[in-house]
Amino acid sequence: MNEKRSIWDYEDIVGRSLLEDLETLAEHIPGTVQHINATYSGGGVAEILSSMIPLFVGLGIETEWNVIRGDDDFFSVTKGFHNALHGRAEDSIAVCAEHTDVSVMDDIENQINELTTRKEMFETFLRWNRINAEEMELDSDYMIIHDPQPAALIDVKKRGKWVWRCHIDVSNPDPLVWNFLRDPVSKYDASVFSTPLFTRPDLGIRQFLVPPSIDPLSDKNIELSQGEIDSVLDKYGITQDKPIITQVSRFDRLKDLPGVIDAYKRVKKRMDCQLILAGGVAADDPEGMGVYREVMEKAEGDEDIHVLLGSPPFEDIEINAFQRASTVIMQKSLKEGFGLVVAEGLWKGKPVIGGATGGIPLQIINGVTGYLVHSSAGAAYKIANLLKNPELARTIGENGREHVRHNFLITRHLMDYLMLLISLDDPSGVIRL
Numbered sequence: 189m190n191e192k193r194s195i196w197d198y199e200d201i202v203g204r205s206l207l208e209d210l211e212t213l214a215e216h217i218p219g220t221v222q223h224i225n226a227t228y229s230g231g232g233v234a235e236i237l238s239s240m241i242p243l244f245v246g247l248g249i250e251t252e253w254n255v256i257r258g259d260d261d262f263f264s265v266t267k268g269f270h271n272a273l274h275g276r277a278e279d280s281i282a283v284c285a286e287h288t289d290v291s292v293m294d295d296i297e298n299q300i301n302e303l304t305t306r307k308e309m310f311e312t313f314l315r316w317n318r319i320n321a322e323e324m325e326l327d328s329d330y331m332i333i334h335d336p337q338p339a340a341l342i343d344v345k346k347r348g349k350w351v352w353r354c355h356i357d358v359s360n361p362d363p364l365v366w367n368f369l370r371d372p373v374s375k376y377d378a379s380v381f382s383t384p385l386f387t388r389p390d391l392g393i394r395q396f397l398v399p400p401s402i403d404p405l406s407d408k409n410i411e412l413s414q415g416e417i418d419s420v421l422d423k424y425g426i427t428q429d430k431p432i433i434t435q436v437s438r439f440d441r442l443k444d445l446p447g448v449i450d451a452y453k454r455v456k457k458r459m460d461c462q463l464i465l466a467g468g469v470a471a472d473d474p475e476g477m478g479v480y481r482e483v484m485e486k487a488e489g490d491e492d493i494h495v496l497l498g499s500p501p502f503e504d505i506e507i508n509a510f511q512r513a514s515t516v517i518m519q520k521s522l523k524e525g526f527g528l529v530v531a532e533g534l535w536k537g538k539p540v541i542g543g544a545t546g547g548i549p550l551q552i553i554n555g556v557t558g559y560l561v562h563s564s565a566g567a568a569y570k571i572a573n574l575l576k577n578p579e580l581a582r583t584i585g586e587n588g589r590e591h592v593r594h595n596f597l598i599t600r601h602l603m604d605y606l607m608l609l610i611s612l613d614d615p616s617g618v619i620r621l
């Protein structure tokens with residue numbers, strides 16, 4: 189994919205001077221750029237790259253985006269890594285079961301079995317990285333490798349500067365999985381994390397901070413007319429005669445969809461409202477359909493809960509319309525990388541309630557641009573308060589939009605990447621903007 193888009197399309201939104209600086213910086217990128225991740229669609233990384241690559245190209249930088257391949261085993265392993273790196277204890281691959289009632293011999297046997305399983309997982313991971321390394325051309329001047337799935341491609345590095353761009357929270361990882369991954373990651377020239385909270389004290393390479401971003405001109409975020417919003421809601425049989433609470437997210441346990449339903453049910457006892465849970469299942473996530481079924485079961489019997497599975501994936505305009513039709517937007521994650529959907533909601537001037545985890549607190553300044561919550565009861569309290577106070581909801585929403593304008597739009601993100609690439613070549617060089 190090397191479609192082209194002009195940064196000047198963003199002038200009305202971010203002003204002239206930032207765009208002039210981008211052009212100046214782009215002139216100092218002497219080579220080609222290649223981004224590699226695990227999927228072209230589904231999830232935040234694909235979302236960002238779809239907007240970012242055409243802008244790189246529009247700035248005259250030869251840029252490619254490639255995706256690695258793997259079988260079901262590989263993606264089960266990488267999903268296990270994802271959970272384990274996020275430190276999700278209950279089903280991370282690396283957590284020992286509690287052996288309270290077993291004999292010492294059973295205990296030892298269990299541990300041996302588990303080590304064997306892990307060894308097999310690590311081998312699967314490395315085997316698929318080797319297969320991809322053989323099949324792909326990895327010879328750009330700047331290689332930006334996203335997340336753990338393709339991290340071991342670095343083993344075939346011949347030239348160029350390689351950056352590991354980590355989108356997930358690895359601040360409290362399962363130690364075995366992190367120690368395994370740290371070996372390839374340490375070979376990179378630099379790493380990039382979304383917030384200072386995610387950085388690692390035990391990485392001997394440079395670490396940069398680059399928060400993610402949304403594209404205000406993409407179909408996901410562009411202004412929509414009321415007619416466009418209505419026709420999407422009609423299509424899914426949703427009336428707009430009562431307030432809508434919405435969470436858009438993949439069907440993933442870390443997004444706490446049951447917790448959102450609990451919060452809604454508490455509010456519903458006191459005020460009439462409806463809930464939209466719209467999401468898909470990412471191509472690299474084997475757990476998604478199971479989570480979807482659990483959510484359907486929990487929602488059963490309440491006609492005001494609309495569980496919408498995007499299969500094929502929702503059009504971006506549809507997600508946009510769900511968000512714009514909402515009175516309150518939720519992102520009640522238990523663990524989160526950045527949480528692009530939060531920025532998407534804020535940009536649309538909606539009050540957003542989010543779990544106090546990962547990158548969500550960067551976006552939601554509690555009580556100013558939204559609300560951070562730690563429980564379903566807390567979320568319910570905030571939802572009810574916003575439904576009762578439209579003026580408060582409007583002010584919080586406006587604050588949120590400005591916060592995103594200054595910090596989380598694609599143009600700022602592009603600027604950070606350009607500066608990072610330049611600093612890899614000449615950390616002490618100064619460019620006159």
Ligand code: UDP
Nearest residue numbers: 231232235437438466467468498527528529
């Ligand atoms: N998304 C989408 N369709 C869906 C579910 C999610 O287009 O059915 C988009 C959502 O709007 C956001 C991205 O996927 O742009 C999810 O990014 P986020 O950082 O919130 O979560 P991730 O999926 O990366 O954990």
